[in-house]
Amino acid sequence: MDEDLCFDLEAMARRIDGQTKIIFITNPNNPTGTFLPAAAIRRFMQKVPKDKIIVLDNAYQEYIDNPDDYVTGLDEIQAGKNVIVLRTFSKVYGLAGLRVGYAMAKPEIISLLNRVKPPFNVTRIGQRAALASLENDNYKNRSALLNRTNKAKLLGQLQNLGLRVIPSQTNFLLFFPGVNVAELNLRLLKEGVIIRPTAGFGIPDGMRVTVGLEEDNEFFIKKLKKVLPGK
Numbered sequence: 334m335d336e337d338l339c340f341d342l343e344a345m346a347r348r349i350d351g352q353t354k355i356i357f358i359t360n361p362n363n364p365t366g367t368f369l370p371a372a373a374i375r376r377f378m379q380k381v382p383k384d385k386i387i388v389l390d391n392a393y394q395e396y397i398d399n400p401d402d403y404v405t406g407l408d409e410i411q412a413g414k415n416v417i418v419l420r421t422f423s424k425v426y427g428l429a430g431l432r433v434g435y436a437m438a439k440p441e442i443i444s445l446l447n448r449v450k451p452p453f454n455v456t457r458i459g460q461r462a463a464l465a466s467l468e469n470d471n472y473k474n475r476s477a478l479l480n481r482t483n484k485a486k487l488l489g490q491l492q493n494l495g496l497r498v499i500p501s502q503t504n505f506l507l508f509f510p511g512v513n514v515a516e517l518n519l520r521l522l523k524e525g526v527i528i529r530p531t532a533g534f535g536i537p538d539g540m541r542v543t544v545g546l547e548e549d550n551e552f553f554i555k556k557l558k559k560v561l562p563g564k
């Protein structure tokens with residue numbers, strides 16, 4: 334990661350060696366929310382030797398600001414490259430409880446994945462719901478728009494508290510409360526707020542809050558002000 338908490342693709346490219354088999358890029362990324370523009374990904378892909386596999390985890394694809402500046406990976410798959418694209422119905426489609434997602438890649442790679450994939454790993458209800466979601470752009474667009482509006486407001490509220498917040502193209506915000514995160518988290522839990530300290534992701538002083546409905550966000554900000562010393 335660079336200092337803006339974006340993937341440092343130059344540094345990643347330099348680390349590739351004979352031992353490297355597979356490279357994961359999550360775009361936009363969790364838990365930072367940061368985004369890699371198309372030119373940066375394309376430049377990186379040119380540097381990666383052809384025999385390596387690049388996985389693009391596009392879980393948050395539907396939330397990005399500018400689809401024209403996004404590498405979905407589909408063109409690269411069509412061109413026969415060693416690229417795997419991951420998508421999920423857990424985010425903008427709101428189906429996390431049904432556990433549905435999928436991978437796209439060229440047939441040789443899918444055949445390898447099929448050898449290790451457990452059979453019947455997606456339920457029939459999950460499949461039906463996923464297909465119905467794909468036919469309902471209206472829901473997806475409303476969900477993404479609501480997220481965008483509420484995220485902008487939440488970002489402003491956190492910044493008004495004087496906190497560093499990372500600009501996000503996902504449905505969550507990574508912020509730095511400037512106090513001991515484990516203690517703050519306990520206090521928030523006691524107030525009925527569950528957000529995610531990011532120590533487990535290697536960001537010990539950060540917290541990730543998911544953008545909710547307006548009343549959820551207001552509740553969170555109210556409780557955060559209550560438990561944050563001096564706010």
Ligand SMILES: Cc1ncc(COP(=O)(O)O)c(C=O)c1O
Nearest residue numbers: 359363390392421423429433434
């Ligand atoms: C980057 C990323 N990829 C994939 C997922 C997958 O979600 P699921 O296992 O619910 O499909 C998540 C969910 O948190 C995620 O953050």
